[in-house]
Amino acid sequence: MGDPALGAAVFKKCQSCHQVGDQAKNRVGPQLNDILGRTAGGLEGAKYSKSMIQAGQDGLVWSEDTLDSFLESPKSLVAKTRMSFRGLKDPEDRANLIAYLRSFSKGPIGASSMQETGQGIDIKLDPSVLAMVGDAEYGEYLSSECLTCHQSSGSNDGIPGITAWPTEDFVIAMHAYKQKVRSHPVMQMMAGRLSDEEIAALAAYFSNLE
Amino acid sequence: MKLNRRVLIGSGAAAATALAAPMAFAGGHGKPRVVVVGGGAGGATAARYIAKDSKGAVDVTLIEPSRMYYTCFFSNLYLGGIKTIDDLGHSYGTMAAGGVNVVHDWAVGVDRDAKTVTLAGGASVPYDKLILSPGIDFVEGAVAGWDLSSQNAMPHAYKGGSQTELLKAQIAAMPQGGTFAMVAPPNPYRCPPGPYERVSMVAHYLKANNPTAKIIVADPKPKFSKQGLFQEGWGKHYSGMIDWIGDEFGGGNVSVDPGAMTVTIDGEVTKVDVCNVIPAMKAGRIAELAGVTDGKFAPVNAIDMSTKAGADIYVLGDASQQGDMPKSGFSANSQAKVCANAVRGALTGSRVFPAKFSNTCWSLIDTNDGVKVGATYEATDEKIAKVDGFISATGETADVRKATYEESEGWYAGITADMFG
Known part of the structure; x- marks a missing residue:
């Protein structure tokens, strides 16, 4: 037991x-x-x-x-x-x-x-950051950088799928990498240069990708 | 074969899309035309993204002589016996189904005034925007004694496919205790850690199949990519097998004799069983024929990968001279997306977003012993400039290295899906 x-x-x-x-x-x-x-x-x-x-x-x-x-x-x-x-x-x-x-x-x-x-909250974010409405068209462009590794089909063959996540989880995860609370060197680097608006844009795009 | 403009026979949706495109961009030809030369990590990605994102508003033609694409990335894992040749092969069928007009022919000329690309088969293909992503060719006379006619005796195996298979067969046929030699290239070249991952994977194969064999590397460089990580791994997994002769020990003073199968390094002649010659590189020949190269490579503007030599031509990937990014499949794929966004914007009026670039190169040293290096980049007036980066550390645990290798497999699945759809 x-x-x-x-x-x-x-x-x-x-x-x-x-x-x-x-x-x-x-x-x-x-x-x-x-x-x-x-x-x-x-x-x-x-x-x-x-x-x-x-x-x-x-x-x-x-x-x-x-x-x-x-x-x-x-x-x-x-x-x-x-x-x-x-x-x-x-x-x-x-x-x-x-x-x-x-x-x-x-x-x-x-x-x-x-x-x-x-509860899966790695970091506390200002409510205004979580409430941002992302520009999904900008998110689609930014997402092309993610899709070199993360597959648009959601498949994971060694790198996690990131499609159809709730927007809030996506935003929290990206800020956690950006603040180096989550520990992955590639993701810390990729998230590190994204603005709050860009993270919201990506979240808006990926949340609707099935 | 003559590739004239296809007449637009309006199904309702196609007609509506055509009407939605600003007429000013169409220039009286109907739909704007993009021609992409070279179906690798840069060209395939650019062609697919423009076709996909323009939803039929742009006519995209990809010119690529090979019917199957064999990735150069991961080809070392095939040499090591970890991947099969079939794992590396990808058909262009999915791209054709995705709306790209795939033409299997060689591009042999570019008429920049008439804005046409000439094919070896005789056809002439008109373009509004031309994207060249031809990869690399080798600098003639770069290694004394070697030219392309020697590539069967001494393979370069630095373009994916038959050369990779040839080198693998030669390694498998080595006598017990034989010698594998590599002539490493000078900077800049495709895939900076590639030759050293290859040394690791050849050693991996030999350790299991020919444990008394030796590897010698003649290198014109004083240091190389991920050197600390590779040399740590070579000491750990392949102790005594690999002799790396850098520039300070005469590694740059090298000649070969493909008939006698000898390599002469700083005056000392060695008889070898396999000799992998990786000569100095330049942009694929079509970039030179298009008149967009300056020296060995084609200088480009960082903001959209347009060539500095004239309007409406873009150069991606290994053939470009862009600044700080290494020549890699990941880099070419990253550049292709920036370029595709800019080209589509110029032709259809769609939104153009700021250029962002990134790269990560994974290398495998031994089974489940993976390492990586990566960076992000931005466009400045002068070049593509590095923003931030990281590299694996020496002394990492086996779990970390295994996770890194598994991640590289995920990347391979990801980038090939991203290239071909």
Whole structure:
């Protein structure tokens, strides 16, 4: 049995895309309350890859076992998942994470405590920056620089897909790279020279790219 | 074959688009015409972006002799046995389906007054804007004893495709304990870390298949791209196998004899089994024929990649002389997008945005041991100028290096999708 307290620390790897707990919302990925027992690709309002929805239709339901194999190697279980995550190789990390998630799931095995809140906000931004309405046409031009590596189809073959993200998540992620809170040298460099308006423009363009 | 203007037979949508384009730009020819010469990272990208973004308002013709494009980038991984030749091949079929008129022929002349490109097959293709992205050719006499007629005995393998396959076959046929020699090029040349990634990948292959073989590199330069990273990796993975002879030890004083299979470095003659000669480079010949080169390469204005030699001609990628960007597929792809935005704006009145450029070069030293270097650039009046950059550090963990390699695979999938659609 995993330890939910240790799992909370593991969840930090997840929270740039997923929220769990009181007031958790769908972000880049679906919110994870009641994940145990949920049909894969089955949460209304969340963005999924076609192959995740198909997996759910084929009968994939998230249990401790299926979550364990998905978390070990996401693409091994669902080949074209949008989830750009390499996986957790350590079985203890996975058990602890699942124990943590279980505490946010109802049902006989879930404690349904709903007290803690894990939210994927790397940095606090001025509300005026988040409220900016991006120039999507400028964003389309700027996006061409992203598409040398990130595919417009949303596929990820070693570099994450960045299409169909909620605008706010996109803006927060880019500012987090710009402020060097997120640690990737290429992305820090690319975001580093983008103005607030340019980040808003990119977010506006990519949010509508399916 | 004669490539006349296609008559615009108006389906409703096409007619509406044509009418929406300002007539002033059309110059009485109907739709404005862009001709792109060279279907690599620069030309394919420019052609596809103009066709895609103009939504049929611009007539785009791509002139490229090869029916399949074999990327030069990642070709070293094929030499190392990590990728297959099929992994490197890309068809132009998707571009044709995306609205680009793909013509498989050689461009052999440019008439700048008549604004036409002449093809080897005899046709003459008119343009309003001409984009040249011909890559590189080799400077004659750059390596004493070597010319293009020797490329079968001593391959350059610095254009993707058959030369790469030839070099791979020669390496595989080396006798046990044999010698692989490389004559490295002087600056500036395509893909600055390329020769050293190649040395790494040849060593990777030999270590598994011919562990007593030796590699010697004659280099006219005193230092090279990512030198600290490569030399750290060579010491770690291929100790004792690689002998790099830089300029201070006579690496620039080199001649070859393709008949006798010998390399003479600073007076010392060595019999070798494989000799990879990478001569000094210049812009692809059509840039010279178009009269847009000054010396070896074609000077361009940083703001839109237009040539300094005259109006309505643009030069992308390795053939251009633009300032601080390295000659690389990533750079050419980046320049193509700035150019495509400017050309489309000039022809259709669409919005033109400020030039932004970037580059990242990944190199593989051994299985899962990837490194990278990159920078961002901006247009100044004088040149494309570097803004910011980074490079992998020596002593990184195996996890970081593996992640870097996996990222390079993601980049390969990304840029080839971006080039060909």
